[in-house]
Amino acid sequence: AQSVTQLGSHVSVSEGALVLLRCNYSSSVPPYLFWYVQYPNQGLQLLLKYTSAATLVKGINGFEAEFKKSETSFHLTKPSAHMSDAAEYFCAVSDRGNQFYFGTGTSLTVIP
Amino acid sequence: SQTIHQWPATLVQPVGSPLSLECTVEGTSNPNLYWYRQAAGRGLQLLFYSVGIGQISSEVPQNLSASRPQDRQFILSSKKLLLSDSGFYLCAWTVSGAGYGYTFGSGTRLTVV
Numbered sequence: 001a002q003s004v005t006q007l008g009s010h011v012s013v014s015e016g017a018l019v020l021l022r023c024n025y026s027s028s029v030p031p032y033l034f035w036y037v038q039y040p041n042q043g044l045q046l047l048l049k050y051t052s053a054a055t056l057v058k059g060i061n062g063f064e065a066e067f068k069k070s071e072t073s074f075h076l077t078k079p080s081a082h083m084s085d086a087a088e089y090f091c092a093v094s095d096r097g098n099q100f101y102f103g104t105g106t107s108l109t110v111i112p
Numbered sequence: 113s114q115t116i117h118q119w120p121a122t123l124v125q126p127v128g129s130p131l132s133l134e135c136t137v138e139g140t141s142n143p144n145l146y147w148y149r150q151a152a153g154r155g156l157q158l159l160f161y162s163v164g165i166g167q168i169s170s171e172v173p174q175n176l177s178a179s180r181p182q183d184r185q186f187i188l189s190s191k192k193l194l195l196s197d198s199g200f201y202l203c204a205w206t207v208s209g210a211g212y213g214y215t216f217g218s219g220t221r222l223t224v225v
Binding site: 032034036041042043044045046049050051052090092094096097098099100102103104105 | 118144154155156158161163200202204206208211213214215216217218219221
């Protein structure tokens with residue numbers, strides 16, 4: 001079975017500080033992993049994805065994530081937070097079939 | 113390019129009234145289609161998914177239903193809305209078995225009063 005755990009439902013960082021959003025997964029097969037961002041009253045937008053190529057994945061808006069099989073993790077990072085990064089972030093895992101499994105989300109607040 | 117359309121953007125409905133939300137995808141064939149719901153401050157709850165015309169899988173038993181009358185059309189319905197049906201409804205599509213990821217619609221904010 002597949003599942004995703006996002007540690008920390010709320011994360012606050014100062015503008016310019018490092019952003020680190022944690023995601024751990026459980027999968028019985030080699031997974032596909034995704035990070036999505038959701039702004040208020042909008043749909044989810046794909047930030048980046050891991051599909052068994054390079055373990056360090058770069059996405060949009062300066063975000064990146066590293067797939068660590070030994071730690072079953074796919075943490076999202078950004079070196080310097082911007083006010084526009086304030087949003088809800090979701091990690092998801094796919095078993096390469098028809099379903100995705102989402103974490104419960106992490107709300108990122110950026111403090112000026 | 114592929115696009116997904118979801119409407120209406122907002123909806124206020126009285127308890128006991130019917131519901132119909134529509135989602136259409138353009139630029140692809142035989143997509144997998146999904147309906148999710150987000151309650152206020154909550155994560156994503158998968159309601160229904162479909163891998164083909166007339167094929168609907170329900171994840172959560174409730175007073176909602178879904179239909180796929182055409183390849184790229186997915187409809188979420190209810191005969192009688194409950195207060196607990198309020199939330200943010202999202203349609204999504206993807207290609208089966210690939211690392212494509214979901215593409216989401218812009219969502220419908222449903223308030224049942």
